Amino acid sequence: MANIHVTLPGGKALEVRSGLKIQELASSQGVNSNIIAAKVDGVAVDLDRALSQDCSLNWIPMNSPEGLDILRHSTAHLMAQAVQSLFPGTQVTIGPTIEDGFYYDFKRDKSFTPEEIEKIKSRMRDLAALNLKVIREEMARESAIQLFRRLGEEYKVAILQEIPEEQVSLYRQGDWVDLCRGPHVPSTGVIRAFELTGVAGAYWRGNEENEMLQRIYGTSWATEEALREHLTLLEEAKKRDHRRLGRELDLFSFHPLAPASPFFHPKGAFVYNQLISYMRDLYGRYGYQEVVTPQIFDVELWRRSGHYDHFRENMYFTRVEEREFGVKPMNCPGHTFIYASKKRSYRDLPLRYADFGRLHRFEKSGVTAGLTRVRSFSQDDAHIFCAPDQIGAEMASLLKMLRVVYQTFQFSEMQVRLSTRPEHFLGSLEVWQRAEESLAQSLKSEGIDYQVNPGDGAFYGPKIDFVVLDALRRGWQLATIQLDFSMPERFDLTYVTPAGTEARPVMIHRAILGSIERFMGILIEHCAGALPLWLAPVQVRVMTVTDQQKEYAQSVFEELGAGGWRVELDGRNEKLGYKIREAQVEKIPYAVVIGDREVKDQTISPRRRGGESLKPMAVRELVEVLKAEVVQALGENR
């Protein structure tokens, strides 16, 4: 038998007989038992694979990202095997891995009850305990189709019929078989630390028109400890869920009679308005002008803007005096009226109209969520009307502003997506190309990494979206920048060029925070409710040790208040520890303690939210500390 040359990790070369299984090689090399697959010339394969030619070999340990991916995929198989053994007649469809876990979609008339999930889990444990060998098998596509047809697996047949390859691979464990590319763990025994985390309905192939399948979510880890850690992390994430914090910190609430529409309580409203005023300050420096526009327009406007055709499902309508009106879901059409209210010159451009107007969008009942998806909200919205050759400069300025904002809020992790021309589009290819290039160019020159989302642009122009993750790692779009050549056309907007001819301006739709509601929700989670000093509804709480210090505490309270600080006085007859705890739970940035010592020395003892006690100081010294903290956070903004 011929020999082949295998290069091991670290460069060690080995001559072995052809046909040697990787598993055997591993044993002979004394590689630790923690590996669950290998890479041959960079391609992940099963340990059961036989080596047939010269190659380089790398091990995939269970605890590596690739190893975990394989483990999870195998866990999905284990689950499917358990499900089919418990519930004959249930068909398998697809079962991919996802971040930290996996799911498998089943076709079954009934959905899975919590009790059934328990049964599935314990059957999985039984099957794992049998340590069934996981065997790869290759066969012609046609034979596979016949096999799955015989098994009554219509979905697998459908999948197979769309696979281009003539040769497909199957994986068997015990009497169970699934179509799969692999690789997989060598045997079910290595699957130990898993949990089934949820059930949900999901449409076949993600299409609403298709039948609904039963999806089971799960997670799987290399060790019990890692699994527990993961589950603990999920629990922790729930604690920073903005819906919980919003109630606990008395920021906002909801009422069944106004579903998906937040009520901002005094403290929440303060934060809300503070966010707006932060943006207003920036507007002053970036050449924006704020406008105020109507809430309700004759549907004629929405017909002209295209919303009536493309956005009607998401709009609220009202009929009075035989006239139909639509409540605005966006500000843009209103802004075109201000633009068109007089003759515009190239000298006027760019015009930047900002609008914090309230928007209403009807969202289907199943899609709303806390502050992140609501039916009533406002945006830090603006529309920039400019000449086509001004797009580049506007984008640059916009991206700079965006960076300033996200730096202020310390959002460093976010995905940027450039969405390009969709299938159905307005305008010429040339204009689109230019627009897409200028967006890409702007991102590059600002040094912003981005992904291209081909075909995901708006029908009127390409866009850049900024997506951040919430506490439960769900993505939410905050900022959006869209180039629009269509609205100026529809509203017949023009400006007079230097040559005296009329030209069409371009509209840039943009929001940096996105919706104030969503931004606030994400921000609350981002800082776990501990809002930065400049945003905190209450910045300082002055508290007495006993009521002997009430008078002095009152004067400290007044002095801070007179200086414009948001301060509260806690002069209740409670122990200091109790007051400290309350301030801490309310996440107030500074607690100021006043006891006999402070009265005597005319000082105060501040304590930071994090637990750090500052040394006793004069009120004016604390003010310096506070000021420095605000400047640190906002730079020269304030």
Added chain:
RNA sequence: GCCACCCUAGCUCAGUCGGUAGAGCAACUGAUUCGUAAUCAGUAGGUCGCCGGUUCGAAUCCGGCGGGUGGCUCCA
């Protein structure tokens, strides 16, 4: 909108087999004058989401509706 689950005091949650509801925290009252995350005692608080059905009797079983949660689809 679709699938599943949940809804008991302001909040977090008990409530067994169907026999008309309970705790902790919060609130209120009183006592306590206290030094950096919870002082003690007492009082009050509920149309068990809403409507209907089954039953001698429903928080509990069944149906409908509303709201919420996790997904899917949508949105972007």
